[in-house]
Amino acid sequence: MKDLKNIRDQFPVLNQKINGYDLVYFDNGATSQKPLSVIESISNYYKASNANIHRGVHTLSRTATELFEKARKTVADHFKVKNDQQIIFTAGTTDSINLVVNGLSKNYLQKGDEIILSSYEHHSNILAWQLWAEENGGKLKVIPLLEDQSLDYSKLEELINQKTKLIAIAHVSNTLGVITDLEKIKVLAKKNNIAVLVDGAQSAPHMPVDLEKLDVDFFVCSAHKMYGPTGIGVLYLSEKWLKDLQVSKPGGGTIKTVTFEKTEYAENALRFEPGTPHIAGAIGFAAAIDFMNAVGMQTIFEHEHELVQYAQQKMSEIPEVIVYGKSNNKAGVISFNVKNNHPFDVGTLMDKYGIAVRTGHHCTQPLMQCLNIQGTVRISFAIYNTKSEVDFFIEKLKKVITMLN
């Protein structure tokens, strides 16, 4: 493990008191904090290089364009994607998914087609598909959960039929932390010629992701959960879909030629990036990726995994605590409840101790319905979290349980 103290020092926001206690930030699943290198890259860009990109003849515009395109290359390299044009900058995971659904609905998805989702999808990976289905007589089918709240892959094959066109699935559940076994999904998808979209919002921040090896059709994620800025994310398209995905959000910058009669769209990533993009965001995102790689994705995964194991062990010693997502194959997230107590009460009192947790349904209401609960308390880790923070959390959790009971 690298020097953690040194890592924490790079996050100025962590160095503050909340209600008289040292801030313990355990809400990384919602958004992570940003290191100085990211903050400075954005501020330096505005101080020294701000201009609109592409087609500018002046020097600043060229610099800004180079920085933006270099950011694309950084993201591509990070995910082991050889052709950086397969990396589209979007506003984030939600935006990426919408771009895919709307593009596919133009020529790939037909009336009455079927999409397969998992029980633990985030609303962002449900609603756009649902809207498409409602408008087109389509159908959403759901992979059920097992007792341990991992997916029942044995049921997948029966969900597939002639009309199944796509499987859209979270790489890691944002509520449970459970890692999806994508190999099992891919085998059946390949065999039946079904496209696969992987929602990597919760995997990209926590574990190494090699998109060449993963070999799926679409992969989406958000920079703000990866130590980067809000408002920017990725849509990765396979070689095939870089050619075949239809433009659904047209606008300036996406074209080769335009007449009032007909437009010829660009053949590369620009086709999907209408209007002035989030240039500073892309640059900040690249800095965030540099930060993660300086630490090492494997190191990040192992560190967070250790924290999860450690915290779960301690939580299992508290009889009032129920942990969801019992599978051991987890990344960075623990969801739990205190028996007979509302997650909101636990979260409110934790905040009084300076501990930031998330409570509620975590944008996974259908999962809450499967588990037959109103919500959970969720803690989620990042590289800067420590065992002593977990100790403090456990101590205060016990206190909160006494206060509430």
Next chain:
Amino acid sequence: MKIEETEKEIIEEFEIFGDDWEAKYEHLIDLGRSLPLIKEEFKTEERIIKGCQSRVWLNSELRDSKVFFTADADAIITKGMVALMVRVLSEQKPEDIVKAKLEFVDTVGLKEHLSPTRANGLVSMINKMKADALAFIK
């Protein structure tokens, strides 16, 4: 008792805790626990104040020109806050309820529950109480 008088009473009740937020919250939790606030039959889907993490139910009735509130919540801290609001606003004239500023919440150091991001439904509940009172005036 007038609204301001009840507010004053609550302020005094909380004063003994000083800066000890744990004691303050324990009191709030006790308040929440001690009050069965609403008849089970009123805990219906329509009476839920929507969009909050914690579910809050409210029932308003006009009797002898006064509004009688009963309410409940499924989170105990929210229920404590609900109990305070009911104590202050119930059995008051609709005109006074509409005008009430409820500054005691700030004074006793529970203002965070009125922040729009708290998602605990308290702000929505107060708005609903005032809207119901206003409807009784008309």
